[in-house]
Amino acid sequence: MSHLFFIKSFDNTVFSETESGHLIRVLRKQVGDRIEVTDGKGHYAQGIITEAHPKKCAFSIESMETHSSPFPYTIHLAIAPPKSSDRLEWMLEKLMEIGITEITFLITEHxxxxxxxxxxxxxxCIAAIKQSKQFFLPILHPPTSWNDFVKNRKETQRYIAYLSPEPLPHLATLAQPKGSILLCIGPEGDFSSIEIKDAMEQQWTPVSLGPSILRTETAGFFAVNVIHLTHVWQSSK
Amino acid sequence: MSHLFFIKSFDNTVFSETESGHLIRVLRKQVGDRIEVTDGKGHYAQGIITEAHPKKCAFSIESMETHSSPFPYTIHLAIAPPKSSDRLEWMLEKLMEIGITEITFLITEHxxxxxxxxxxxxxxCIAAIKQSKQFFLPILHPPTSWNDFVKNRKETQRYIAYLSPEPLPHLATLAQPKGSILLCIGPEGDFSSIEIKDAMEQQWTPVSLGPSILRTETAGFFAVNVIHLTHVWQSSK
Structure with a gap:
């Protein structure tokens, strides 16, 4: 099996220390060897190693392809991370498999x-795109406080899922698979009533994810599935 | 928070050794204490402890409710288990959260x-229904060989997902959320061509789960999501 390597930008064709170590120490690549490289922004290059340095391996680009996103929409998942690192990493792995554009980890009241x-x-994420030979790396934002996040969002569809005493419409009945979509999922203790009020003031749309109470990481993955499946349904009509 | 306890059948109102230990040693329940019990078959009882034995705690039934399944269909997931126990247990936990009727672990060629x-x-599974206060326990079948499984299935809709050189219709465009549904997912190395031929001979319907190549456990969870979401969509029309 051939490998796909990752570089932050094709403007500087020198691999990171980690990637150089993998190329030179582990895989024992040498000057003149052909390699495949992506920048996680839709670009795929075939190249040739020009310097087999185990910490700063360099290559030259032979050919370059530009791929467009497989989905006609973007999904930004904003989620209060689960307590367990395993569950968080699991969620990320699954989101990488299914396709996601952007993730923000929210710091909320609860x-x-x-x-x-x-x-x-x-x-x-980088390991996942290398393994599955994808050319798009999602944007991971550092933990962001609710107050900083909620204001003036640019996404054209903004959904917030929470447990409401009144029944809410299911995300699946409202979401349109186009434009930019924000999916917002709270922590195990849910959003606070003030946070829900903040979202309403910003014209976000309150939604349900169905009758079961899902763990945070399940809810995040499920909500992203909803968008992709709405796309499948609408495309098949 | 009150606890929900599990008993195999209300015909014999003595708890298992594990459940008795939890009731008496851990929670220090005593004769006369009120408890809530389910058999995982839709029954929910309120009862009173009559014998506080740490290995065979007994109770009497005060009142009993019978619940019907939250879904107007059954889902049987037949899946070649992933190699990693963590991934298998993760899948089971997620399926329990989202709702599943029956699971068979398949032994296939690959x-x-x-x-x-x-x-x-x-x-x-029992811990999950106790924690989320559900009254339905899925049926878990022991590992079953493909040849034993494939013949004369009773389910009214039978889908097999695999990676096909020709494009297959997406499960989401075919599945109807009614009756009994069988979803069949192969191992990492996929079904063999003979196994796919077997399924075709039994009039199973070949389907795709979308453009991404999913890990086995992701595919299992995703396929079950598809059925539940089809139900949401059709109900909202």
Whole structure:
């Protein structure tokens, strides 16, 4: 199986220390060897190693392809991270499999977890796109406080899922698979009433994710599934 | 928070050794204490402890409710279990959250895993219904060979998902949320061509789960989501 390597930008064709170590120490690549590289922004290049340095391996670009996103919409998941790192990493892995554009980790009033090792999560994402040969890396934002996040969002559809005493419409009955979509999921203890009020003031749309009470990470993955499946349904009509 | 306890059948109102230990040793319940009990078959009882034995705690039934399934269809997931126990247990936990009727672990030609600790998985399911206060326990079948499984299935809709060179219709465009639905998912190395031929001979319907290549456990969870979401969509029309 051939490998796909990752570089932050094709403007500087020198691999990171981690990626250089993998190329040179682990895979024993040498000057002149052909490699495949992506920047996670839709670009895919075939290249040739020009310097087999185990910490700063360099290559030259032979050919380059630009791919467009497989989905005619973007999904931004804003979620209060689950307490358990395993569950958080699981969610990220699954989101990578299914397709996601952008993730923000929210710090809300009832958040159980406020610190996130973004570098580790970023590595998981890079490993996933390398393994599944995808050319798009989602944007991972550092933990962001609710108050900073809620104001003046640019997304054209903004949904907030929470447990409401009155029944809310299911996300699946409202979401349109086009434009930019924001899906907002609270912590195990849910959003506070003030946070829900904030979202309403910003014209976000309150939604339900169905009759079962889902764990945070299940809710995040499920909500993203809803968007992709709405797209499948509408395309098949 | 009050607890929900599990009993195999209300015909014999003595708890298992595990459940008795939890009631008497951990929670220190005593004769005369009120308890809530389910059999995982839709029954919910309120009862009173009559014998506080730490290995065979007995109770009497005061009142009983019978609940009907929250879904107007049944879902049987037949899946070649992933190699990793963590991934298998994760899938089970997520299926319990979202709702599933029956699970069969398939032994196929390319299966990486043939042994399953059904007792442990059963305990995970019981813990999940107790925690989320559900009254339905899915049926877990022991590992079953493909040849035994494929013949004369009783389900009214039978879908098999695999990676096909020709494009297949998406499960979401075919599945109807009614009657009995069988969803069949292969191992990482997919079904063999003979197995796919077997399924075709039995008039199963070949389907795709979308453009991404999903891990086995992601595919299982995703396919079940598709059915529940089809139900939401059709109900909202």
């Amino acid at each position: 958040s159980e977890r406020k610190n996130i090792n973004i570098d580790k999560l970023q590595s998981i | 299966s990486e895993r043939k042994n399953i600790n059904i007792d442990k998985l059963q305990s995970i």
